[in-house]
Amino acid sequence: MSEASAAPGTSAAPATTTASGVSGAPVPTIAVTGSTGRLGGRVARRLAGRGVPQTLVVRRPERAPRLPGAVAVRGDYADRAAVGEALADISTVFMVSASESADRLAQHKAFVDAAAEAGVRHLVYVSFFGAAPDATFTLARDHFHTEQHIRASGLAYTFLRDNLYAEFVPDLVGEDGVIRGPAGQGRAAFVGQDDIADAAAAVLSRPDDHTGVAYDLTGPESLTLDEAAVILSEQLGRTVTYRPETLEEAYASRASYDAPPWQLDAWVSTYTAIAAGELDGVSDAVPRLTGRSATPLADVVRAVRG
Numbered sequence: 001m002s003e004a005s006a007a008p009g010t011s012a013a014p015a016t017t018t019a020s021g022v023s024g025a026p027v028p029t030i031a032v033t034g035s036t037g038r039l040g041g042r043v044a045r046r047l048a049g050r051g052v053p054q055t056l057v058v059r060r061p062e063r064a065p066r067l068p069g070a071v072a073v074r075g076d077y078a079d080r081a082a083v084g085e086a087l088a089d090i091s092t093v094f095m096v097s098a099s100e101s102a103d104r105l106a107q108h109k110a111f112v113d114a115a116a117e118a119g120v121r122h123l124v125y126v127s128f129f130g131a132a133p134d135a136t137f138t139l140a141r142d143h144f145h146t147e148q149h150i151r152a153s154g155l156a157y158t159f160l161r162d163n164l165y166a167e168f169v170p171d172l173v174g175e176d177g178v179i180r181g182p183a184g185q186g187r188a189a190f191v192g193q194d195d196i197a198d199a200a201a202a203v204l205s206r207p208d209d210h211t212g213v214a215y216d217l218t219g220p221e222s223l224t225l226d227e228a229a230v231i232l233s234e235q236l237g238r239t240v241t242y243r244p245e246t247l248e249e250a251y252a253s254r255a256s257y258d259a260p261p262w263q264l265d266a267w268v269s270t271y272t273a274i275a276a277g278e279l280d281g282v283s284d285a286v287p288r289l290t291g292r293s294a295t296p297l298a299d300v301v302r303a304v305r306g
Contacts, residue, residue, distance in 0.1 A: 018150055028053040028071060031087055031120075033111075034096035035072075036063045038167070039126065042197035043094055044070065057086045059092075077107040083114035092122045092207045094200060100139065102262050108146040112153050122156040122207045124200065129163040129189075129216055130278045137273035138265045147214075158203050159214040162278055164270070166190040166219060166300035169228055170236065170297070179242045179270030182250045185223050186278035189218035190228070191286070192295040194303075199289040199290065216283040220294040225274070228297060235301040247272070 032045065033055040034040025047054050048067035056064045057075040064072035077084035077098050087093065093115055100105045115123060128135075131143040143161075150157045169190055172179045177282050203210045223231070225242040232240040245253065250268045259267070273279055286294040 006032075028055045028069070029089070029091045030094070031055040031057050031090045031092070032094045033057045033075075033077075035065055035070075036060070037096065038205065039193050039196060040094070042193055043066055043200045043204070046197055046201040050205065050206070055086065055090060057083070077111040077211065078103075080110050080114040080117075083111055084118045087115055087118040087120055090118065090120055092124065093120050094124045094126075094203060094204055096126045096145065100263070100266065102260065104139075105142045105145055108142070109149050112146070112149050112155070116153045116155055120155060122158070123150055124158045124160065124203055124207065124210075125150060125194075126200075127159045127161045127214070129161045129218065130273070131159075131161060135273065136276045136278050137269045139269075140264070140273070140278075156207070156211045158210040158212075160196065160200060160203070160205065161214055161216050162196055163189045163191045163216070163218045166192045166295070167304055169297060170232060170301060170304065172225075173236075173240050177238055177240050179225050179229055179240065180206060180245050180250070180253060181225070182245045182247050182268065182275060183227070183242075183271040184244060185224050185273035186274040186277055186280065187222040187224050188274050189222040189282050190297050190300075191217050191219045192300040194300075195219070195286045195290065196293050198292075199286055201225045202289045215285040215289065216281070216287050218281065218283045218285075218294065219297055219300075220282060222280050222282055223297065231290050231298050232301065235298055235305065245271075 032040055032044045032054050035044040036058055045069060046066060048069055056070050056072040058064045058072055059073035059076050061074050073086040075083045098104045127147055128140045128143040131140045133141060133144050135141050147159055163213040199217055229242045231242040254264055254267055
């Protein structure tokens with residue numbers, strides 16, 4: 001499905017009424033965050049391709065993509081006043097998670113509160129597969145608590161719980177062609193960002209149809225890192241292998257990055273979550289939302305290579 005095509009059952013663009021009430025360019029009722037990033041940018045481009053007006057909420061408006069029907073406004077997650085102003089007259093918001101940081105959850109809560117105060121009706125939040133208060137992957141706990149805060153805010157919501165990004169898998173490979181981590185023989189259902197963006201665009205086109213739903217977004221297969229290494233070898237044209245580490249070895253091998261403890265825990269727990277089986281399981285959400293099959297890891301890696 002091309003970016004300009006609409007999924008079955010999508011609605012037409014909003015009526016063409018400007019803020020001044022004069023017939024002309026439509027007033028955006030959808031806001032997209034993270035449009036300067038890979039996922040948010042994909043979603044913004046898909047909405048523009050469908051002719052949907054949108055407000056792009058970004059920290060630096062000059063870096064926002066220039067898209068037809070899109071207006072870029074400043075809004076940092078932690079700046080409630082700026083977010084409130086940016087979301088005035090907006091009914092639906094696509095909220096990507098903030099950059100990884102020690103205070104990310106606090107930023108999320110501030111943004112959600114500002115959205116509710118601004119009169120936003122529906123929040124479509126990019127969460128994580130298996131989000132839970134006791135999730136092995138430490139950042140999945142932040143996603144759980146963000147979801148809970150959204151529920152408590154009174155906003156209508158839809159959660160897109162993404163598995164690990166398929167585009168991220170080649171980055172696991174060291175310079176020596178080895179993937180190292182304490183993942184054992186656990187499995188993950190790596191999902192492509194284009195699949196997530198297509199699913200998000202479908203939800204944003206008819207948000208009321210998806211109120212109160214949490215979608216697990218996965219690829220079409222659940223793979224061990226041994227199996228992923230075989231796929232990477234075929235697609236990258238060099239030998240890639242997986243070498244399991246113990247927990248102690250994992251922390252030791254990453255100590256040279258001089259990262260804060262919370263970041264090290266996040267890196268290592270990515271693998272231990274796989275080992276625990278918490279990223280295993282294939283969902284039919286991508287096919288149901290997009291009308292096509294989810295993209296295999298091999299195809300994602302091939303596309304990334306260009």
